[in-house]
Amino acid sequence: MIWVIAVTIFWIAALGVNIRIANSAWGNTRAGRIFVPVLFGLTILIVWEGLVRGLQIPAVILPPPSAIAVRFSESLDILWMDFVQTFLKGALSGFAIGCGAAFLTAILIDRSPFLQRGLLPVGNFIAALPIIGTAPILVMWFGFDWQSKAAVVVAMVFFPMLVNTVQGLKETEAMQRDLMHTYAASYWQSLFKLRLPAAMPFVFNGLKISTTLALIGAIVAEFFGSPTRGMGFRISIEVGRLGLDMVWAEITVAAIAGTLFYGIVTLVEKKVTFWHPSQRK
Amino acid sequence: MRSIIPILTVVAAIFAIWFVGSFFMNKQWTLDQAERAGTTLSFSEVLADTMTQERPKLPTPIQVFDELWETTGAKVLDGKAMSKRSLIYHGWITLSSTLVGFVIGTLAGILLAVGIVHNKAMDMSVMPWAIASQTIPILAIAPMIVVVMNSIGVQGLLPKAIIAAYLSFFPVVVGMVKGLRSPNAMQLDLMKTYNAGQFETFWKLRLPSSMPFLFTSLKVGIAASLVGAIVAELSSSPLAGFGGRMLSGSYYGQTIQIWSALFAAAIVAACLVGIVGVIQQLTLKKMGMAQ
Amino acid sequence: ADDLTLQLKWVTQAQFAGYYAALEQGFYEEEDLNVTIKPGGPDVAPAQVIAGGGADVVVDWLPSALAAREAGLPLVNIAQPFVKSGMMLTCRKDTGITSPDDFPGKTLGVWFGGNEYPFLSWMSTLGIPTDGSDGGVTVLKQGFNVDPILQGQADCVSTMTYNEYWQIIDAGLTDDDLITFKYEDGGVATLEDGLYVLEDKLEDPAEVDKLARFVRASMKGWKWAEENQQEAAEIVLENDDTGAQTEKHQVRMMGEIAKLTAGSSGELDELAFERTVATLMAGGSDPVITKVPEGAYTKAVTDIALK
Amino acid sequence: MGGGVSQATVIEAKNLDLTFQTNDGPVHALKDVNLQINKGDFVSFIGPSGCGKTTFLRTIAALETPTSGTLTVNGMSAEEARKNRAYGYVFQAAGLYPWRTIAGNIKLPLEIMGFDKAEQNQRVERVLELVDLAGFGNKYPWQLSGGMQQRASIARALAFDADILLMDEPFGALDEIVRDHLNEQLLKLWDRTNKTIGFVTHSIPEAVYLSTKIVVMSPRPGRITDVIESTLPRERPLEIRDSAEFIEIAHRVRDGLRAGHDDNA
Amino acid sequence: MGGGVSQATVIEAKNLDLTFQTNDGPVHALKDVNLQINKGDFVSFIGPSGCGKTTFLRTIAALETPTSGTLTVNGMSAEEARKNRAYGYVFQAAGLYPWRTIAGNIKLPLEIMGFDKAEQNQRVERVLELVDLAGFGNKYPWQLSGGMQQRASIARALAFDADILLMDEPFGALDEIVRDHLNEQLLKLWDRTNKTIGFVTHSIPEAVYLSTKIVVMSPRPGRITDVIESTLPRERPLEIRDSAEFIEIAHRVRDGLRAGHDDNA
Ligand SMILES: Nc1ncnc2c1ncn2[C@@H]1O[C@H](COP(=O)(O)OP(=O)(O)OP(=O)(O)O)[C@@H](O)[C@H]1O
Ligand SMILES: Nc1ncnc2c1ncn2[C@@H]1O[C@H](COP(=O)(O)OP(=O)(O)OP(=O)(O)O)[C@@H](O)[C@H]1O
């Protein structure tokens, strides 16, 4: 009970500090922008720790963050091996192939309104096929190693990316297109000088959605068969033997990798679409 | 309506590729079987066999749609629509947790977005963590959520709905934050010249201008909610719903059953998205925003 | 009546026919019990369910139960209806495998989540490395089905005598195409499908009495199922929520299961227990349990039940 | 001068300074601005692009806060005046809410200020009439031409009948004929209601035709370079624009403008 | 008349009709339009909003296709002329590409037409100078005021030195002084290069000051109601606007406009 009260008091205090900082001049500095979410995250961790201890929740249901941290630091080599297998081999290659293929397909079908009208609804339909069903099929087709994981990722990211890119290629204003027309610009000239730059905000939208999909896809696919390493493999076997601290260590890796991946894509987006109103100010 | 012909063309093309794919993927098995039996098969025999295998590597569209019909329409005709072998029964199980989850997720998403737009501390602290939350493999934590909810006495539909909500709240937050921030400076200034309060600005300006964004995210959200419900079914007991069908299909190597459950799920998703689309059309028309 | 919830290890199938038979035949009712049976699934860990208070008794395999015990969850075996192990490796003959000596260089599908340890200790007794080094085997984490052997991605897969083996047969391979290696024969069999509860339950005599009544009724169910295999299979089918099981498969499974439960009184065989522990502690570089478990089973319940 | 009905001071700016902090460094948008506007004045602001006309109007409306100096509106601070809903504001672009009909847009301030339903409808009717849009109440903004939208936004600002009207290039998007017509209407309204009007324009003839006082501004930093009191009578037919007096005032304004323009490419 | 250097016909429209099919039924945007523009002409189009000025300019540029009638540009069809890059076009809004700097925007047509790098840079320098934007080449469009953006878009149209210049209200967003200045510059350019210019405006003085020919249009259906040949000399100081001849032409234009306006609220 003491724990619970202490945790509640701590939570309120931390929230107070955060509101203070966010609304002060400090909140607008770079340090403030990093500090506030970090403090928020720390608060969650401490509240979690306090509740698990205070309510004596068994570690086999929810381990405290401290135990996860210990497990994390003791298992760096395994975590790294799993990360290489799942993220670098499975997720990244699938992300690159899927997004690349979708981008090229978008440019191809962009010339044909007929294909667009036909392919996009069907594509949306296919994108709605749940991964739980497709993953075992793709594992059956492409084998146990990272190739099948990449295939799952490709299947997951292809259509979100395609739809966004096609949409983006349409995003030019009539006047911008007319201008190209007055120059009697060729198809490729107006593609490279007008439509691709104008499409970039949408392309990055698709890329950002795909980053989180890629990681989840690669991990989930490992539940349906894998070599004896990988983040999904580790999670599924550790659940079986109630090694929940290891499960959470892997989840931590996933969350960090996913957030960093997202962050990097966001940074590139800032550089490429610096001109877009949403990036200014 | 002018999309009908292109769609049919694409669908036809996909079916053609699919048939060809079925032939090539299932061929090896047919040939192996023949070899073990010590017979040789003519091409047409191979072709016929690849189209009718019981556990094909890739079932043909005909097999899939046969199975779909057998487990839906035919059951209805037999008056056994809600039997455990009917996809309608399983569809209903999935649909109910999808819808409850969608409602929870949408409400949570909107509330969070309202908080983020009106409170700077929330804006700064929540967004990065909302992104991080979506990089966690849901399949890994779904069993824990079910168990934890179980230990506080919540069972049945709700744990699945919570997992569905977990996946659907994110698109709603992102879309609504964008939408509630979409009024431009001039529109906000206008409210200021009337000395309108935060509440009035919200009701009369922010909320209406967020509608197009809201509906776009609702479409994404409801599809995500369905995926969440299916994932949740894998860790719930008893094993039922589309997720249960896919898993038991996979477990027993019933590829046709997996594929038909997959298609049924995608059809339900398409219908749900379609319904949201219709509501969107009606609402925006009523609001005068659709031209 | 006393309420009691039983969490199965897997989906509803004849593997658990005894419990369903006891329920449908009214054996539990006779013992004044109101039993709820919760089917499991691949994403359901029975130990976790019992830890969360979602069940009073779980069906589990000894390796994962002991692993859970080491992880801090005090599971105790109260009864062991299965006396034999049904786990085996099934290989295609055309891969050239005729005995375990032919394994090196081959790809083997293995179930993880506790079940890999019998396999690993078997390989280590055979002197075959499993870490991917030369002269060893390649290990795959097998999913929920036997696709890898059908698709030729693995040379051998893990199967149960009562289930997966027949799926391979149903898929079109014949008995003659296959060769099987039972874990029993390799001396690494572990105790499967036991009944487990949390330790603190056993401190309360009233609870122990309730469990004893449960075990008694369950064993009655098992004996009934062994004798009425066709009806037992039908009961299972009625209770299957996925609607994916077939009668043919369940009747056949019931026949195979009966071989594993035959002659069991429900009482745990200490020798078999110790053999399992030895197997698990021997397992490779990262053994599932590191010290001999204390109090991992009790005869208190069966002593009352079988009086 | 100009036959004002009453001479009470409505808006008074003293040593007003306003600097925007931007990424490229500070922008001195208003420097040492002093101006007094009396009840019933029609004041036009004219000057090259970027000289601070909009900024000054927004400062009066308390949409910007001056860096230094004092500004009173109706004897109170600009912020208090805003809270008292002392003025109607017409923005440079129409800015109608697309999800409301024209009537709905005009009702918006009335709803916020808590007028009752009957009163709302009556006022909407009246101001629609005033800007020649009777019958268009049920249309949505995108069903109207740019000029009609602009008129609707003027109607919206007139609906709640504030004593002060601040208009930022309200007629910029209109062609000359429609503009002439609306100029006439506006003058009539002003004459009838004795409102105080602040009006930004780029057109010299428009400024001269409408105003009792023309404020000429100049950029970098934005400041007032000239304040010209009009000698034209309050009653002004369109033909007055061909009168010598008119042309003479217009010349004065043009000279003032050009003087401030020399440093502005 | 007007001292044109050469009298070859550059643009000729005969019985031009253009109808847009819209959801609310057809819109007759151009009806029976006949017009001949000679080399070196400076033709202004004036008329109320929606009368088809933009549509006609776009038809000349082959951005719209007439429903019936014939249109020749430089003796060929409008489409061929477009493919030959016969004209530079300035749109009603600046329409700069936000991902390119000002210099990059001006280079855009040069890149497409395959000028070499050195030539590109030299031309960019020259036209930036011409519109008084020297030194702003490296800025991005959103860093410039609306007026500066509009000037950049004029520079872009001038960069590749087409013989025909089509301008759709190019100076609409500018204040009077800058406008006067650019009017002068444009006249000088026209005088020096003997370009043929089609120019849409709402301002009567601007039309009179610049043109050799003023085309007055009227809406519903869009048609030409009057073509006024200017009697002003080719050499035009700003002061010419106070001359009696100027005022007299302006009156004629205003009368023409008003006549076409009567049915237009
Ligand atoms: N919010 C702001 N942040 C930074 N600078 C601003 C802001 N608003 C205006 N400015 C700058 O202040 C100066 C005055 O701008 P203002 O809009 O008042 O000019 P204006 O006279 O209304 O021009 P125009 O005739 O083009 O409307 C300009 O240099 C402008 O760039
Ligand atoms: N793409 C189009 N589709 C349908 N109708 C159009 C289209 N473009 C223009 N119109 C209509 O044709 C008529 C002429 O329009 P246009 O843009 O040429 O007028 P304008 O004289 O340039 O007017 P403004 O002075 O407002 O620019 C208008 O009624 C307009 O609504």
Ligand SMILES: Cc1ncc(C[n+]2csc(CCO)c2C)c(N)n1
């Ligand atoms: C994830 C996972 N996959 C397979 C097994 C092995 N297994 C144990 S019981 C059982 C049912 C037999 O029909 C099977 C297949 C497991 N324990 N966990």
Ligand SMILES: [Mg+2]
């Ligand atoms: Mg302004």
Ligand SMILES: [Mg+2]
């Ligand atoms: Mg136009």
